[in-house]
Amino acid sequence: xxxPRAGRLPRDVSRIxxxxxxxxxxxxxxxxxxxxxxxxxxxxETVTYLWHQPKYDVASALNIRVLWSTNNTxxxxxxxxxxxxARLTEDTTAVAIGSTALDTVIAADNPTATAHSLMKSAAGVxxxxxxxxxxxxxxxxxxxxxxxxxxxxxxxxxVNVYGVILEFVPTNVD
Numbered sequence: 001x002x003x004p005r006a007g008r009l010p011r012d013v014s015r016i017x018x019x020x021x022x023x024x025x026x027x028x029x030x031x032x033x034x035x036x037x038x039x040x041x042x043x044x045e046t047v048t049y050l051w052h053q054p055k056y057d058v059a060s061a062l063n064i065r066v067l068w069s070t071n072n073t074x075x076x077x078x079x080x081x082x083x084x085x086a087r088l089t090e091d092t093t094a095v096a097i098g099s100t101a102l103d104t105v106i107a108a109d110n111p112t113a114t115a116h117s118l119m120k121s122a123a124g125v126x127x128x129x130x131x132x133x134x135x136x137x138x139x140x141x142x143x144x145x146x147x148x149x150x151x152x153x154x155x156x157x158x159v160n161v162y163g164v165i166l167e168f169v170p171t172n173v174d
Contacts, residue, residue, distance in 0.1 A: 077148030098140035
């Protein structure tokens with residue numbers, strides 16, 4: 001890949017900060033989502049995404065955050081996003097929904113006192129060396145637990161998930 005012109009980023013990375021690449025995956029690209037926002041109906045509802053990033057340095061950790069909002073303004077209530085994964089090797093591994101938890105799971109997150117504030121969860125972490133070069137990650141996302149918040153389209157809490165942010169060290173920045 002040719003070196004990007006000034007002011008342009010490589011097409012496969014959303015933003016590079018120092019030695020960290022930040023890639024945003026909008027929720028409409030996840031399997032099972034029909035619109036630009038996902039309103040999970042239950043903690044058992046899961047959406048999936050197959051991530052392949054050839055510039056990901058597998059010797060470094062992968063941080064994963066979830067962007068979400070709710071109409072609920074009680075700051076002691078919470079949701080707990082969960083990312084599970086499966087490592088896939090092309091022409092070798094059978095495709096199966098991610099079932100392995102991250103090495104550091106995403107912590108419960110509380111809404112603010114302002115309805116529909118855009119929230120960014122704490123990072124869940126996939127440890128360095130978990131993935132080998134050339135492997136793909138099948139990510140599975142759900143809202144694993146809620147406290148004081150009701151899931152489901154049409155309810156007054158109106159939990160919305162907008163996407164996932166992946167933070168990783170790139171192998172190089174051509």
